Amino acid sequence: MQLEDTIVAVASAPGGAMRGIVRATGEQVLPCLQRLGVRAESTRPHVVEQPLQLPRPWGSVPCSIYIWPAARSYTRQPAVEVHTVGSPPLLEAIVSGFRSAGARLADPGEFTLRAFLAGRLDLTQAEAVLSVIDANSDRELQVALEQLGGGLGAPLKTLRDDLLDVLAHLEAGLDFVEDDIEFIEETALSESIEEALSSLRGVAARLQTRSIADQRARVVLTGRPNVGKSQLFNSLIGESQSIVTAAKGTTRDYVSASWDCCGRVVELIDTAGVEQAATSIVDADAQQRSHRQVATAAVTLLCLDISQPLDDLDRGQLASRTAETIMVDTKSDLPTVRPTLGLAVSGRTGAGLAALSQAVAAALGATETSAVANTADRCRDSVDQAVQALERSARCAADRAGEELVAAELRVALDHLGRVLGAVYTDDVLDRIFSKFCIGK
Ligand SMILES: Nc1nc2c(ncn2[C@@H]2O[C@H](COP(=O)(O)OP(=O)(O)OP(=O)(O)O)[C@@H](O)[C@H]2O)c(=O)[nH]1
Ligand SMILES: [Mg+2]
Structure with a gap:
């Protein structure tokens, strides 16, 4: 280019x-x-x-x-x-x-x-700009914007600044041993490195959960009680994990399992049926859990019993559906009493399950968070390397192994952090040394 x-x-x-x-x-x-x-x-x-x-x-x-x-x-x-x-x-x-x-x-x-390249943006921001531009779903856009707002860049930048300060002190000490300048004390040095290490570990942990969450999309079954959500759940995962009974309100806690959806492993979640008004604390809690699952789903399967007329609960759920909702007409093996609204399936006979899987896979394709996942992957690797280098640096400092070794590992850590932020540290270090110690006058 x-x-x-x-x-x-x-x-x-x-x-x-x-x-x-x-x-x-x-x-x-x-x-x-x-x-x-x-x-x-x-x-x-x-x-x-x-x-x-x-x-x-x-x-x-x-x-x-x-x-x-x-x-x-x-x-x-x-x-x-x-x-x-x-x-x-x-x-x-x-x-x-x-x-x-x-x-x-x-x-x-x-x-x-x-x-x-001109230094207007750091790498995490630049990638975020690009993913804002081609974000093809609201969710991707939201994650990208969060990143752009410094979700990842800001804590790393602070951390890098702190480490640059430590390194500046160390390097000044190394280069100008004869000069009478107060350098960083050994205990202060250890403490600063340990502090940076613990916050960097925090960032590493956050990156870890982010990429896992991105790889495993969550698909949530919802609908009023007794429409056959748990039966459908069991049929899709090919195992009888969720309890199915003729009584309303069988599922209380949500149940989750891995589901191979056309070659992509996703997390399938069965929830308590949506009710008009909670009559007990258990009900209220179950309802809240269901809402939370739906709110964080990549795709929601809204189940509607085709053998029953629609009621107010169904209509309420239909009204609040989003672009990520797929409508599913359940119990298609029974006589139907209304026209179909979505995909007709039977958890009992397995009819329509293949078409449902394909529809979910297609919907997930549209909400692909690849841009965000790419950033997370690249950052995770560099941040892990930085954590390891900082650990070595901390060990050298604790063992009083010599400031050269401590500084060398710090430089490695900064190099890896610099890769995340797209910055080069050497010039920065020189700048700091010059501005703080007036060397070179
Ligand atoms: N004929 C037929 N019956 C079904 C089918 N799916 C579920 N049922 C029956 O409908 C009843 C309710 O099924 P569940 O899967 O427990 O329903 P649910 O939506 O999970 O209900 P809650 O957990 O109470 O919200 C049970 O008696 C099932 O046997 C189906 O595809 N065909
Ligand atoms: Mg159930």
Whole structure:
């Protein structure tokens, strides 16, 4: 990828709209713009209200052109945004115009890559930006946004700062032994490392649960009492794990098991039937548990008994269903009293189970959290390595094995953390040494 190239792309959402935006950036973006008939200053952010001169058949197109000098732009290269009418063919023509003036089409995520390389974002944020852009489900978007808000980056950054301080002290001590400077005490050194280690272990543990949660999607059975949820649960997992009886309200606690859904292992969860009003503490608790399961499900299977007319409870649940709800008409082996609303299945005979599995697999495909899982995988590995290096460093400090060894392991730990955050530590360390000790005067 050539980072000096001028790149251009449509930046507004696809489809027609009131306004459309074309974005371009690169060292040569302003000469490029000039070839399209618009002269802009390179020193301050400003807006030029001037038509772009596009090749035929477009000719002169009225636009507002926003210009950012390198120091103020997202990519730290001069940047241009052309705002105009949101007509897709017009926006394409503007992109072509920029290309004929020397720009090339941006690769996916290239604006963000440049922002990252320019130090505008750390790696976890850059990945989060990219996954926000192509998040194809609300859940993925939510996780990505949480990450963007520093969910992962912030604690790691603080930690890295603390460790850089320790290292700065150590290295100053190593390089300037003869000078009369107070360096970090041995006990203080051990304590700082232990402290960092325990918070890094916390981050490692969080990453661990995050990736497990992402790998194993949760599929929850819900519906009013007696519609056959537990029977369906048992048939799907091929084992009689959940109690099935003719009495209403059989399932109280939720029951969960691994389910091989078209080759993907997911967690299938059977819950207590949804009731109108809880009549006892046990009921109330069971209802709460059911709600919690549904709220955190990747996919919900709303079970409706096809041998019974719909009642208010069914209607209530139908009304509150979401994009991740699949409607299931249960007991399809019995005479039906209403039209089907979803997939007809029988937990008793096994009819329709294959189609149900396929529907769940398809729904899970759409809620794939791959972008988030990728970040978590990459981070987990680096964070684990950093934990190990810090453990060695702590041991060296405790054994008074010498500051060189402590510093060496710290550097390894910082290197791994730097990989998560996409930062290089050596320059930072030098900066700190210079700013704190005025070495080099
Ligand atoms: N004919 C037929 N009966 C079924 C089927 N599934 C469940 N039943 C019967 O319906 C009754 C209730 O089944 P359960 O699976 O316990 O229902 P549930 O939805 O788990 O009920 P709660 O746990 O009380 O919420 C039992 O008597 C089952 O034998 C089915 O596919 N066909
Ligand atoms: Mg049950």
